[in-house]
Amino acid sequence: MKIDKKHLLNYSILLPYLVLSVLGLIIVYSTTSATLIQYGGSPFRSVLNQGIFWIVSLLAIWFIYRLKLNFLKNSRVLTAAMLIEVVLLLIARFFTQEVNGAHGWIVIGPISFQPAEYLKIIMVWFLAFTFARKQKLIETYDYQALTRRRWFPRNWSDLRDWRLYSLLMIALVAAQPDLGNAAIIVLTVIIMYSVSGVAYKWFSTILTLIVGLSSLFLGTIAVVGVKNMAKIPVFGYVAKRFSAYFNPFKDLTDSGHQLANSYYAMSNGGWFGMGLGNSIEKRGYLPEAHTDFVFSIVIEELGLIGAIMILALVFFLILRIMNVGLKARDPFNSMIALGVGGMILMQVFVNIGGISGLIPSTGVTFPFLSQGGNSLLVLSVAIGFVLNIDANEKRESILEEAEEQYQSQINSAAET
Template identity: 80%
Template sequence: MKINKRHLLNYSILLPYLILSVLGLIVVYSTTSASLIQYGLNPFRSVINQGVFWIISILAILFIYHLRLNFLKNKATLTVAMLVEVVLLLVARFFTKEVNGAHGWIVLGPISFQPAEYLKLIMVWFLAYTFAKKQHDIEVYDYQALTKRKWIPRRMDDLKDWRVYALFLILLVAAQPDLGNATIIVLTAVIMYSISGIGYRWFSALLTSIVTLSALFLGLISVVGVETMSKVPFFGYVAKRFSAFFNPFKDVTDAGHQLANSYYAMSNGGWFGRGLGNSIEKRGYLPEAQTDFVFSIVIEELGLIGAGLILALVFFLILRILLVGVKAKNPFNAMIALGVGAMLLMQVFVNIGGISGLIPSTGVTFPFLSQGGNSLLVLSVAIGFVLNIDANEKREEIYREADEAQRDPEDVFVEERYQSNYN
């Protein structure tokens, strides 16, 4: 007997997602209504747009949840998705207007979208598909199964190398320039590479290399100077961010304006906050208060305790997603879930690190809370993938137990639910 997937829904993932999404709508209204009123616009304009994307996201989750997982494992589907993404990234870079120093948005009438946002999930999908196919080789040859080719292809056959595709897509994002999303994609790829089955010592080596190169790069900028480095191609846009990283109060009116006011916002919040809607910094002092620096406003209005509870809920969601990957028996399912968890974790790390001055600000939004329909849709699709994978893994486990006991799968399922509720 076939078990209905609606009975296998993982509410420990769905409920935190719904709570964070609703909180996001409240935060979007709180951070945008004052400025919209100032310009004589509808104060609900931004939250309505976000709400429309949220409804679309819910429908996307329902659709993805009921799909067969074979569509994710289909090479033709993945190939089409990657080709479309390459075209969109090229269009965004060379055929769109510059916005805040970068070419990242494609505008079609009232609709605008950022291809780099979708690449984060496509990269997780691509790497999961690639590494899952190489599991046998990884078990035998360890990291050599993933590094037997050269980085630069010398023959047409070498173009099949997964690293060529990954590097090309990441370079397209960095060339926009969008260093924030490029950083998230690189860190997510490193984590997925490290959990693909290779020896744990290689993760330590990769982590040490990244930390060392980052320290050397920051040291070089500190010695040479931001002004000199700003003359380097593609670096001029991010030069001010590095200047603010070293000392945001050196130039409060320009380079350090955002980070300095981010500090002021968090200082204003204290432990318990000024109250929802009572932020001072969002009233024209802190630019991009509804996107990049939204968590600074959350701290100002809800305090460190309120913001800490939200952050704890985000980490709970990430841990539940990672747990799905850890428990999964199928390598592809495990890599998808772990990749999605890593992607969320890296986005939180880059955003919080940027607003607190731990790392240079990169313009990355905070998951679920920041204004941005594209970001919400991508995260929702990722949640849909994980919920589908979790349900399929549970169903396969029930079928395995039923086969071993030669019983009806429905009876095994009912018995497991009873024992779970009883315990």
């Protein structure tokens, strides 16, 4: 029995993705056109670049959806992707120019990409592959199943030890420094760990440890002072962000300028906003209005009501993705979907937390809405993974039902 995958497409995931992507193109134009005109450029330059990435993203979704899942479960393919990612992160850190106090962008002619963005989906893929292979051990030995291997693999061609690779990747991203993506990866790893089947006591212990260390870290900064902490290597880049986190209005011309203007933008928006394209803060007052702080401009132009509707659509997409993971019977499929949903959720949390002052600003883009072709492409690849997994789960279910009906008919015929 042959079932065409095009009839199994999950439109409750695809349609919200398409709506958010188109809305993102509109917001990219709104947040960049005025500045481009001011500097004598074409107002459509940024949105055209984003549109090209979106077309590539749609092709990526189509290609991934057509793949057989055995390709994603191939250890050689995964290992190759991981090794390439390590090389790219090293190149980004040590052989690229510093931009805004950090390394991370690799520029090849007119094309630039950020390896840390692609690491997020690779980590979900890698941990799902690793934990799915250990499900029987986890059922029997619980936490011991994930610690039976030594900290260092027996040979460097075997990079399947999840602790070694996770720590290595997080360290490389944090050293750039890109604390925003590092935080998302850490939180995603925790989610993947928690859905792997390990008893809740281990997850709660790790979460308590992270919260405790974070509180100790922030308390140390508050006591020692940001200026003294800035003398520590690598930390100098993020010192101003912590200064703004504690009191953005203390230094409006420097460290607190961005967060304070984010507050002004959200205040200007009120309930119903100033109207699409009518933002004041995007006209040179709020830096990174088209990337890190794009949601502040969304609130200013569309108001709190419009922002809530967008957030509701994002959360609907996340819930539909996680629903695929909850219903999946294959452990690999389940963890991929739950990991993707968790990854998007953590990116929303880190971005909204940064623009609202709930957590220090980390320079993370808002999913689908911020300008950033790499971010859009990574999210699209993740959506492609989930759509493929959902279609395969549906096909397996249909085949099993057909087999059961066929056996039932045979048994009935035998009885008569």
